Amino acid sequence: MPLLFQSESKKxxxxxxxxxxxxxxxxxxxxxxxxxxxxxxxxVYAALFSFRVKISSDTELxxxxxxxxxxxxxxxxxxxxxxxxxxxxxxxxxxxxxxxLSRIIPLVGEVTLPTxxxxxxxxxxxxxxxxxxxxxxxxxxxLQGSAPTxxxxxxxxxxxxxxxxxxxxxxxxxxxxxxxxxxxxSATLTFDKKAVLAQ
Numbered sequence: 001m002p003l004l005f006q007s008e009s010k011k012x013x014x015x016x017x018x019x020x021x022x023x024x025x026x027x028x029x030x031x032x033x034x035x036x037x038x039x040x041x042x043x044v045y046a047a048l049f050s051f052r053v054k055i056s057s058d059t060e061l062x063x064x065x066x067x068x069x070x071x072x073x074x075x076x077x078x079x080x081x082x083x084x085x086x087x088x089x090x091x092x093x094x095x096x097x098x099x100x101l102s103r104i105i106p107l108v109g110e111v112t113l114p115t116x117x118x119x120x121x122x123x124x125x126x127x128x129x130x131x132x133x134x135x136x137x138x139x140x141x142x143l144q145g146s147a148p149t150x151x152x153x154x155x156x157x158x159x160x161x162x163x164x165x166x167x168x169x170x171x172x173x174x175x176x177x178x179x180x181x182x183x184x185x186s187a188t189l190t191f192d193k194k195a196v197l198a199q
Contacts, residue, residue, distance in 0.1 A: 111163045115152045118145040139196050141189045146182040153183045167192050
């Protein structure tokens, strides 16, 4: 058996004639576990201390780089880039609007009575429609127009609601009998992008 678990051994002395029992030192399992836990705790503490020192060093290095970038930053150039980006986005919107408008105007003409006239037209892209289409799937058109008679106004409203070319549409408001004798209205039409591009 190992010495750690060695049992008592007897030793005889010749001087007094008595038999003396001598217990040898033995370490039990509890002491071994405590020593092991102490060793593991020391190793973990040393690792955490080393990690903390490294994190502090890396943080100071990052702060140094950030300060350098802040000192060399060209705010005027950043401002010019931002303005340039806005101009590019605006130009992109204009070009895309031009492509759509060249096809939307004939399409709106097909769903408009000959007696109805429009004063203004606003086109937007990617607005949500009643059917739930979003993103670039739809083209939304807001119209301000006038019709000479109430019958023309009613017929135009029916066309907006039931023409198969229109994804969704209707009049949001109207005013009867303006000074010039016309009836003005506001309408919102939604077209499928594919249908517009197919024109």
